[in-house]
Amino acid sequence: METCDILVIGDGIAGCMAALAANAQGANVLVIEKAPKDVPHSNTAFSGGSFRRTSQVYPAEKFYQDMISLSGGRADPELTKIMVEKSRQARDWLTALGVPWTSKSRDPGAADQVDGQGKALAEILRRAVAARNIKIHHETEAYGLILESERIRGARVKTAAGNSEIRSQAVILAAGGFQANPEMVTRYLGPGGNHLVLRGSPYNTGDGIRMALEVGAKIDWMDDFHGGLIHYGYKQHLEEGAMAGMRSMKKYEVGILVNQQGSRFVDEGEYPSDKTYAKFGKLVALTQPGGVAYVIFDSATKETINPDYTGPDRGPIEAGSIRELATKLEIDPGALEHTVTAYNDSIQGEKCPSLRPPKTNFACRIEEAPFCAYKVTGGLTFTFGGLWTNTKGQVLDSGRKPIPALYAAGEITTGIFYGNYAGGSSLPRCAVYGRIAGESAAEYIRP
Numbered sequence: 097m098e099t100c101d102i103l104v105i106g107d108g109i110a111g112c113m114a115a116l117a118a119n120a121q122g123a124n125v126l127v128i129e130k131a132p133k134d135v136p137h138s139n140t141a142f143s144g145g146s147f148r149r150t151s152q153v154y155p156a157e158k159f160y161q162d163m164i165s166l167s168g169g170r171a172d173p174e175l176t177k178i179m180v181e182k183s184r185q186a187r188d189w190l191t192a193l194g195v196p197w198t199s200k201s202r203d204p205g206a207a208d209q210v211d212g213q214g215k216a217l218a219e220i221l222r223r224a225v226a227a228r229n230i231k232i233h234h235e236t237e238a239y240g241l242i243l244e245s246e247r248i249r250g251a252r253v254k255t256a257a258g259n260s261e262i263r264s265q266a267v268i269l270a271a272g273g274f275q276a277n278p279e280m281v282t283r284y285l286g287p288g289g290n291h292l293v294l295r296g297s298p299y300n301t302g303d304g305i306r307m308a309l310e311v312g313a314k315i316d317w318m319d320d321f322h323g324g325l326i327h328y329g330y331k332q333h334l335e336e337g338a339m340a341g342m343r344s345m346k347k348y349e350v351g352i353l354v355n356q357q358g359s360r361f362v363d364e365g366e367y368p369s370d371k372t373y374a375k376f377g378k379l380v381a382l383t384q385p386g387g388v389a390y391v392i393f394d395s396a397t398k399e400t401i402n403p404d405y406t407g408p409d410r411g412p413i414e415a416g417s418i419r420e421l422a423t424k425l426e427i428d429p430g431a432l433e434h435t436v437t438a439y440n441d442s443i444q445g446e447k448c449p450s451l452r453p454p455k456t457n458f459a460c461r462i463e464e465a466p467f468c469a470y471k472v473t474g475g476l477t478f479t480f481g482g483l484w485t486n487t488k489g490q491v492l493d494s495g496r497k498p499i500p501a502l503y504a505a506g507e508i509t510t511g512i513f514y515g516n517y518a519g520g521s522s523l524p525r526c527a528v529y530g531r532i533a534g535e536s537a538a539e540y541i542r543p
């Protein structure tokens with residue numbers, strides 16, 4: 097039987113930040129990770145590395161308002177405020193660990209992007225953990241928490257050598273969401289959820305949520321998730337067995353979105369795409385015929401849309417006329433022609449106020465051949481529901497009291513995202529609360 101002061105479950109950004117923070121406070125930390133070491137496995141590793149943080153042009157009040165309004169007013173004010181206020185500092189913590197940045201994100205004022213994206217981020221974090229002599233045991237899967245005298249004292253784990261126990265004075269759960277668990281997806285998101293393309297880790301199967309539930313934790317907001325509007329090519333790619341870092345569609349707000357019937361169904365210009373892609377992916381996959389839609393645009397915006405797609409079938413489907421494009425997309429040509437004409441005729445400035453649904457920003461005429469389209473669908477990026485934690489990262493029970501010696505951070509937690517999402521805000525959420533959970537657990541075990 098192995099022992100440590102603090103056991104961290106999961107080696108993504110939340111787990112690594114928690115381990116580093118607890119180690120810096122003098123705790124003897126052990127990290128366990130279910131996946132093999134040599135394959136990209138965490139959502140952190142699959143991420144685009146976009147990191148939203150405050151700046152002179154993106155003050156804390158604006159970031160906070162974005163989080164509150166995009167969640168329809170649901171985001172927990174206290175949890176959100178801390179995440180926003182510490183986002184800049186969190187970027188500095190990562191810089192100090194050697195994370196390099198580019199300003200290539202969709203909105204450079206509001207977010208930086210890790211050079212090398214999530215793969216580089218995950219590797220640098222793991223190297224930083226190893227450099228402090230914190231062990232990571234891979235292929236070690238936690239399946240139960242040890243509860244003794246009403247406090248958590250470690251976890252039961254499965255390894256190739258068999259089942260065993262790791263004893264600790266506190267546990268930090270950083271095992272991600274439940275998006276890769278078809279049974280939980282059906283139960284909480286509905287059967288349609290399993291038709292979405294899983295964009296990230298196949299290992300995030302809700303184990304941490306299940307284990308915490310067994311010791312009385314409170315879960316909430318389990319019915320919602322980050323969708324992600326993606327190129328349809330990724331779906332085929334995945335069906336052929338490839339695992340790509342699936343980047344979402346960018347800048348589609350300058351075109352129109354139509355369904356297989358050739359009709360518009362959403363205000364494409366409600367916000368720039370980094371504030372709509374997470375909900376549009378859900379909308380397309382769960383509500384449109386066949387779970388697909390098309391971004392329609394013309395030669396003027398061809399270079400703008402979807403610049404960093406990494407899957408097969410690069411470049412848009414093109415045609416010399418809207419009728420010909422419709423035929424290629426198997427849409428009724430008359431219906432698509434009618435939609436595009438009505439759209440062009442309604443543009444006033446950059447808006448189409450008379451259209452139903454309206455287009456409130458970024459309207460550009462679709463008039464110059466070649467006429468272009470991308471077929472899109474919805475991805476399942478990560479789940480929004482999970483464990484309730486307080487501002488110290490303590491896991492709360494159904495009476496909202498902390499469960500002694502149990503902490504959680506990252507995607508496994510809830511309370512911040514619901515309905516919609518601002519691109520690049522999960523990584524700072526995970527970094528900030530990973531560090532808080534590590535510091536709180538270290539403080540808890542201090543004699």
Ligand SMILES: Cc1cc2nc3c(=O)[nH]c(=O)nc-3n(C[C@H](O)[C@H](O)[C@H](O)COP(=O)(O)OP(=O)(O)OC[C@H]3O[C@@H](n4cnc5c(N)ncnc54)[C@H](O)[C@@H]3O)c2cc1C
Pocket residue numbers: 105106107108109110111128129130131137138139140141142143144145146147148236237238239270271272273295296297299300301302303304341342343477478505506507508519520521522523524526
């Ligand atoms: C394609 C994609 C792109 C994204 N792009 C961005 C972006 O640009 N910016 C942004 O802010 N967010 C992005 N996200 C979201 C973000 O990456 C995640 O929300 C975040 O990385 C989650 O970090 P985490 O540490 O909580 O979980 P993860 O990084 O997923 O780590 C959890 C780990 O726990 C392990 N685990 C699970 N169960 C067990 C168990 N029983 N025992 C032991 N280990 C276990 C898993 O194997 C995994 O390695 C993206 C996500 C995806 C999928």
